[in-house]
Amino acid sequence: ETGVTQSPTHLIKTRGQQVTLRCSSQSGHNTVSWYQQALGQGPQFIFQYYREEENGRGNFPPRFSGLQFPNYSSELNVNALELDDSALYLCASSSLLAGVTDTQYFGPGTRLTVL
Amino acid sequence: AQTVTQSQPEMSVQEAETVTLSCTYDTSESNYYLFWYKQPPSRQMILVIRQEAYKQQNATENRFSVNFQKAAKSFSLKISDSQLGDTAMYFCAFLPRIIQGAQKLVFGQGTRLTINP
Numbered sequence: 180e181t182g183v184t185q186s187p188t189h190l191i192k193t194r195g196q197q198v199t200l201r202c203s204s205q206s207g208h209n210t211v212s213w214y215q216q217a218l219g220q221g222p223q224f225i226f227q228y229y230r231e232e233e234n235g236r237g238n239f240p241p242r243f244s245g246l247q248f249p250n251y252s253s254e255l256n257v258n259a260l261e262l263d264d265s266a267l268y269l270c271a272s273s274s275l276l277a278g279v280t281d282t283q284y285f286g287p288g289t290r291l292t293v294l
Numbered sequence: 295a296q297t298v299t300q301s302q303p304e305m306s307v308q309e310a311e312t313v314t315l316s317c318t319y320d321t322s323e324s325n326y327y328l329f330w331y332k333q334p335p336s337r338q339m340i341l342v343i344r345q346e347a348y349k350q351q352n353a354t355e356n357r358f359s360v361n362f363q364k365a366a367k368s369f370s371l372k373i374s375d376s377q378l379g380d381t382a383m384y385f386c387a388f389l390p391r392i393i394q395g396a397q398k399l400v401f402g403q404g405t406r407l408t409i410n411p
Contacts, residue, residue, distance in 0.1 A: 221401030279392070282329070
């Protein structure tokens with residue numbers, strides 16, 4: 180069974196640039212959730228994708244957007260990067276059956292630094 | 295809205311000792327899951343243990359067990375015979391078991407646990 184993978188591991192960007200982070204879900208899972216974890220904090224929910232559509236969103240501005248592909252992998256895009264976007268971005272996959280999900284399994288994360 | 299509170303920012307114990315991490319939560323949902331995740335310096339968030347709210351029996355995974363008190367909205371994690379590899383940040387998390395909408399985890403602020411040799 181393949182676990183959740185994320186790429187890249189680290190990324191350094193400058194303010195105003197755009198970034199794309201990638202996530203491959205665990206085999207058998209159909210739902211991907213993205214979280215932002217600032218240093219010393221617990222992760223905060225950004226959004227969730229199910230069947231290639233956004234299935235809910237946290238308190239993040241529209242410059243945070245995403246995609247889910249037919250193979251259930253996902254991308255997180257952030258436009259017009261700000262210094263406060265510097266964080267660890269975590270992807271989690273899970274199975275959503277009959278509208279209800281279960282345990283979310285996390286990837287290793289992407290560390291984004293905005294200068 | 296759900297909230298999760300971990301009141302112990304840091305804890306430190308000697309190897310082989312038992313340690314208990316505290317977590318309380320607030321919700322109006324009746325059906326939900328609770329989790330403990332471990333995040334070592336490698337950053338990967340690793341599932342430690344899972345509890346379904348409708349189950350009265352406390353979950354156990356080897357050296358890890360929970361004390362789930364639904365009425366008190368309390369969910370503590372006990373680590374027995376602690377090992378150096380248990381050193382990590384531990385997060386308590388809540389997941390509502392809802393039919394519609396985002397199935398989002400709500401995390402506490404974490405407890406940094408250090409196991410000393």
